[in-house]
Amino acid sequence: MRKKIVAGNWKMNTNFQEGIELAKSVADKYTDTKDGQEVVVFPPYLHLSAVVEELKGSKVTIGAQNCHTELKGAYTGEISAGMLQSIGMQYCLVGHSERRAYFFEDDHELTQKLKQLLNSSIQPIFCCGESLEDRKEGSYLEVIEQQLELLWAFSETEFSQMVIAYEPVWAIGTGETATAEQAQEIHAFIRTLIREKMGAALAENTSILYGGSCKPSNANELFGKDDVDGGLIGGAALNADDFLAIVKALN
């Protein structure tokens, strides 16, 4: 049975004190835990080790928003997968559209990051998603297929550690959500690709999350679709009550 996951990507939001407060609030309020369900927060780097402490004894897990392609060395200002492992990170985002767009991350770089994370026993959440232009042109399936292509070079064991997030760029932070039918179409497409490339068992067991203006008012409908295994939440993850209302929609 694949895991249901609600993940909160805080992006570059919250100062240190606000971040600790938010983590504490999520941990305190997440009491209705269910087997096979995971709640994960992705605070900024600066907050990570303090949030690890804050979450101890709770059922909330933690991930990082990014890591570097190398394990160590002269890369001023960067953080490696090994460093993240040493403070107990369980997950890390890879290939978020903001990193692809603003930091020009390409497939080679994303592949390196995935390797580093897997070597450090951190589960990658690999993000994909088409732009508004791709959607209007009707080329969105090709775009998704191309973005996922680099994953097929990994072994089945490596791939089994990965989570996929479908985040249409036109829905991120815009208030415009993909309809549940649009999300289901892409999620089913992704699962079919996994089946073709990696086999039926991995297709069945890989969690595929939806991200892009997911909020308490639309989470039920999105998560009600067969191939939507949860969400990667941006804006609504900055409020513990909204975030946990989205978690409730997993049931």
Ligand code: 13P
């Ligand atoms: P929003 O929920 O703010 O649209 O952001 C989604 C996202 O990019 C999560 O990674």
